Amino acid sequence: MKPRHKRIALIAGGLAILGIAAMLVLNAFQSNLVFFFSPTQVAAGEAPTGKSFRIGGMVKEGSLERQADGITMRFVVTDTDKEMTVAYQGILPDLFREGKGVVAQGKLGDGGVFTASEVLAKHDENYMPPEAAKAVGDAHERAAANKAAAEAASQTSKQ
Known part of the structure; x- marks a missing residue:
């Protein structure tokens, strides 16, 4: 050679x-x-099925409940527009509270329940994950736009 x-x-x-x-x-x-989705995006069908992803928003007040087995917790994550039930088996972070920001990683299960393998809570008074803050801000903007459109429609019908 x-x-x-x-x-x-x-x-x-x-x-x-x-x-x-x-x-x-x-x-x-x-x-x-792992991609991040808001509850609104999951409800719209944008989240992958059978693949792990993250969901984030605020924990709805009064939604935290311990299941009969004593280990599984259920709570509702909301972006103020849509809500999603999350089931988590394990110990929640010390900073986890209702009304506070949270990001959960897992898969979408049967019946639209998100089965989390990991739950991350905010770490100080002013922190919210950027993706969750954007999702909440977008939901507030949609709500304001819907309210303004409803007011304009009611004023048009009065005249």
Whole structure:
């Protein structure tokens, strides 16, 4: 085999190994990638089925309940527009409170109940995850727009 052919074979082998390594890294990255969705987006069907994702918003006041097994907790996460029931088996974070921001990671289960594998609570008085803050802000904007449209329609019907 000529030195030129040896060099070409070595370069081709190196490129093949580099390609396989890149494929393995991208596959690992994709399997660990978790997207965030608000309860409104989940209700609209934008969330993946059978795949893990994050949901966030505020824990609805009075929604926290302990199940009969003593380990499973259920609570409702809302973005003030839509609500989603979350079931979590385990110990909730110390900072978890009703009326406070929360992000839960898990999968959408039967009956539209989100089964969380991890629950993250806010860590100080002013913090809310950026995605959750945006979802709550968007919901407030939609509510204000709907209210303004309803008022305009009622005034038009009075005239």
